[in-house]
Amino acid sequence: MIENYSININIDRLMEEIEYYAQYGQVPNEGITRPSFSEEDYKVRNIFINQLEQMGLDIKIDAISNIWATLPSKNKNASTIVIGSHLDTVPNGGKFDGALGVLVAKEIVQTLQENNVSLNHHLEIVSFTAEEPNDFNISTMGSRALTEKLSYCQLVNATDSKGNQLSDVVKKAGGNLDNLSEIKRNDIAAYIELHIEQGKRLENQNISIGIVDRIVGIYRDQVQVIGEANHSGTTMMGDRADALVAASELVLAVERITSQFGTDAVATIGKLDLYPNAANIIPGKVEFILEIRSASKQEREIIKTKIHDEFKRIQKERKVAILTENILDQQECTFNQEIVGLLQNAAESLNIPHTTFASMAGHDATHLADITKAAMIFVKSIGGKSHCPEELSLPSDIEKAANTMLHAVLLADAKLDRLK
The missing domain is CATH 3.30.70.360 (Alpha-Beta Plaits)
Structure with missing residues (x-):
């Protein structure tokens, strides 16, 4: 058991952030269209980076333009716990898919800062590039590049339907494909991603959160x-x-x-x-x-x-x-049972009912599982709606999921190997 179970995220602040980010790419009655490398995506990237800078975090844009922000441990040789998701959307999508996971990660770091919590591990927020299918026909681009599943040739030769070179749009987002050989990470102790369910299993069981132990x-x-x-x-x-x-x-x-x-x-x-x-x-x-x-x-x-x-x-x-x-x-992915267990333990310690199941949708966590201990937590989707303007998760459910993730991070910090 660990201390700090009285710490909770600020749900009002988090919901305000969700609404703020939803402005970018939003068309009335038509949802949000913010594909990677669109002008709206570039705007959101800059906003996100500016906010991270104001929080005093160490920021890095890697070769494929993934955004990383680190809350450093006092131990410089510590390994890293990573939390996050993606900020891009499908055409006419909703405000929660992807962005919720990134903004919850930011909220967790803000909560730790406000409560003066010092961690044994570095804690990193990540916003992955091009998780959704896009005009370059390379989905989960950022996480696949990170895990060396995409080659330099594949990426540098990629063009969209208008003839734009991927290398050019990545450079505009702060990356550089010429540095792809430097993208590999071997210091990540764990990766935890929060996402909306995008289905009706939680709603059918009247449960706010699900712990994800595998992906199809x-x-x-x-x-x-x-x-x-x-x-x-x-x-x-x-x-x-x-x-x-x-x-x-x-x-x-x-x-x-x-x-x-x-x-x-x-x-x-x-x-x-x-x-x-x-x-x-x-x-x-x-x-x-x-x-x-x-x-x-x-x-x-x-x-x-x-x-x-x-x-x-x-x-x-x-x-x-x-x-x-x-x-x-x-290929299908089985998540790390230790991290799955930490999420389950965190929910139980907070008296939050939960279930454990597989994700029918692909996520960046699928690829992170190849290089570190990974798992996910799902939030109830009202009506099972996703990839559409009607996408909705309620603040009460989001709060439970975010607090579960916060305390899972604290558990992971106490239990996982602390050295690179």
């Missing part, structure tokens, strides 16, 4: 359906190679195949682009992203194979070409 695997393909563009009035139905009609059949096939498994596995086509996208032209090309999620690698492989086999059948029948390129094959 995620597989994504970039798919091109290439038909033949032609005049919509003069090309008879039997003479067409309509890429959109073929793509529509593909979408239905993905739903049908995955539903047959009757498990928690899911497959989605959530991004689709049509060319030339004109009323009087038969679509000549469709591009989309296929995503499959499951806690079982074997199940993902079976679903993928069945879907690809169906793609081949549709390609032949519809007289189109279907090209697939894998852009993500993220």
